[in-house]
Amino acid sequence: MPDTQQFDLIVIGGGxxxxxxxxxxxxxxxxxxxxxxDIIGGTCLNRGCIPxxxxxxTASVARHVQHAKDFGIEVTQTGIEFGVAQxxxxxxxxxxxxxxxxxxxxxxxxxxxxxxxxxxNRTVTVTGAEGVxxxxxxxVILAAGSVPRTIPGFxxxxxxxxxxxxLMLDTIPARMVVIGGGAIGCEFxxxxxxxxxxxxxxxxxxxxxxxxxxxxxxxxxKSFGKKGIKILTGxxxxxxxxxxxxxTRVHVEGMEDIExxxxxxxxxxxxxxxxLGLEGTQVQLTDRRFVQVDPYCRTGEAGVYAIGDxxxxxxxxxxxxxxxxxxxxxxxxxxxxxxxxxxxxxxxxCHPEVAWAGPDEEQARAAGFDVVVAKxxxxxxxxxxxxxxxxxxxxxxxxxxxxxxAGQILGVHMVGPWVTEQLSGGxxxxxxxxxxAEVAEFIQPHPSLSELFGETVLSLTGRSxxx
Numbered sequence: 001m002p003d004t005q006q007f008d009l010i011v012i013g014g015g016x017x018x019x020x021x022x023x024x025x026x027x028x029x030x031x032x033x034x035x036x037x038d039i040i041g042g043t044c045l046n047r048g049c050i051p052x053x054x055x056x057x058t059a060s061v062a063r064h065v066q067h068a069k070d071f072g073i074e075v076t077q078t079g080i081e082f083g084v085a086q087x088x089x090x091x092x093x094x095x096x097x098x099x100x101x102x103x104x105x106x107x108x109x110x111x112x113x114x115x116x117x118x119x120x121n122r123t124v125t126v127t128g129a130e131g132v133x134x135x136x137x138x139x140v141i142l143a144a145g146s147v148p149r150t151i152p153g154f155x156x157x158x159x160x161x162x163x164x165x166x167l168m169l170d171t172i173p174a175r176m177v178v179i180g181g182g183a184i185g186c187e188f189x190x191x192x193x194x195x196x197x198x199x200x201x202x203x204x205x206x207x208x209x210x211x212x213x214x215x216x217x218x219x220x221x222k223s224f225g226k227k228g229i230k231i232l233t234g235x236x237x238x239x240x241x242x243x244x245x246x247x248t249r250v251h252v253e254g255m256e257d258i259e260x261x262x263x264x265x266x267x268x269x270x271x272x273x274x275x276l277g278l279e280g281t282q283v284q285l286t287d288r289r290f291v292q293v294d295p296y297c298r299t300g301e302a303g304v305y306a307i308g309d310x311x312x313x314x315x316x317x318x319x320x321x322x323x324x325x326x327x328x329x330x331x332x333x334x335x336x337x338x339x340x341x342x343x344x345x346x347x348x349x350c351h352p353e354v355a356w357a358g359p360d361e362e363q364a365r366a367a368g369f370d371v372v373v374a375k376x377x378x379x380x381x382x383x384x385x386x387x388x389x390x391x392x393x394x395x396x397x398x399x400x401x402x403x404x405x406a407g408q409i410l411g412v413h414m415v416g417p418w419v420t421e422q423l424s425g426g427x428x429x430x431x432x433x434x435x436x437a438e439v440a441e442f443i444q445p446h447p448s449l450s451e452l453f454g455e456t457v458l459s460l461t462g463r464s465x466x467x
Contacts (some may be wrong), residue, residue, distance in 0.1 A: 015042020015310025017320030018143030043214035059194035091306035117277030153239035181208030213360035358411030392416020
């Protein structure tokens with residue numbers, strides 16, 4: 001039996017939540033071990049957020065080139081060498097992975113490559129290429145992440161892919177079906193449509209981007225229509241039949257078959273506790289295989305926490321970072337405040353982009369609030385016109401005061417150019433529980449996209465420039 005190595009904290013899983021916890025704890029002076037079975041950075045860096053956004057940026061450049069003539073610039077060659085884009089994406093990923101490995105050394109975090117399984121008394125057994133190592137921690141944080149969900153009849157292989165496999169393509173499929181019209185599905189549909197694919201989205205629910213404010217969702221649907229993306233809602237897929245050409249024919253109940261070159265199954269992600277062991281511990285899983293935690297990310301096992309996609313909270317890298325900080329502060333005895341998940345920032349990187357914080361109009365009313373709502377379109381914004389990106393709007397939901405005026409800002413919802421970079425002001429307003437009158441006092445730069453948020457808030461005071 002190998003000797004047991006002692007640590008203040010052992011983190012299982014090297015994605016954003018896991019490495020965030022390891023680095024934050026190390027900066028607080030703890031002796032930390034980080035266990036990762038694949039490669040540091042997890043899904044987000046290697047098979048998710050970062051490579052997907054690299055492809056979306058390639059799509060953005062393609063759009064700019066296609067519309068260059070509108071700006072007085074003649075472009076003689078418009079071909080897309082997707083292999084070059086793939087190599088560029090991989091250079092970005094590899095550079096960020098190298099940076100994270102450098103941080104493990106700089107912060108003196110012990111990095112172990114292998115499968116970590118948790119046993120009793122916060123003992124972690126690491127099985128890797130170098131054999132078996134046994135660790136024991138004063139505390140353990142589980143951050144094993146998630147994997148793509150699949151659906152019956154669409155086993156991965158050939159033209160059938162999940163978000164993992166689609167990111168490894170080096171050619172652009174001529175015809176593509178995306179099964180699932182959520183955030184990830186819409187990002188892939190948007191990117192590959194801009195790159196020249198003929199894209200169809202199949203969504204089982206009555207609308208794409210379910211849960212998104214209706215006004216915002218309508219802008220996305222309209223813009224997707226302009227791109228030629230076909231959206232079929234209420235669609236139930238019944239399997240597929242591979243074709244001799246290498247593509248496949250997708251069967252949809254009550255509709256004609258759709259012949260395509262690639263199918264992207266994008267129906268969400270499931271937690272991945274599969275290799276964590278957990279025998280002899282009080283760590284409990286729900287029916288959906290999430291690890292059960294309290295508001296401080298504590299499991300039922302003393303000294304053991306779980307964070308990130310492993311628990312039933314928004315599956316967002318930045319939420320994983322926040323949970324990492326929460327768990328470390330709690331184990332240090334610093335009495336942190338639990339995360340208010342109803343106010344976290346959300347971002348969807350399709351074109352047009354979507355971003356929001358706080359409840360939408362329907363959710364606010366359902367929660368019992370009497371609300372005042374203002375919305376302003378980007379087509380009236382000078383910077384949007386300069387960019388040639390006028391599709392979209394900013395929508396602000398505020399409490400209605402007893403005298404009928406607008407009070408506390410509850411939600412800020414945006415769709416349009418670069419709104420993922422503009423949300424921070426709205427996010428701060430929502431989370432500081434700022435009032436319309438307070439935010440209206442702040443000066444926005446002109447001309448800028450962000451001034452549309454300022455103007456929307458200003459209009460809620462009963463006075464405005466443009467509305």
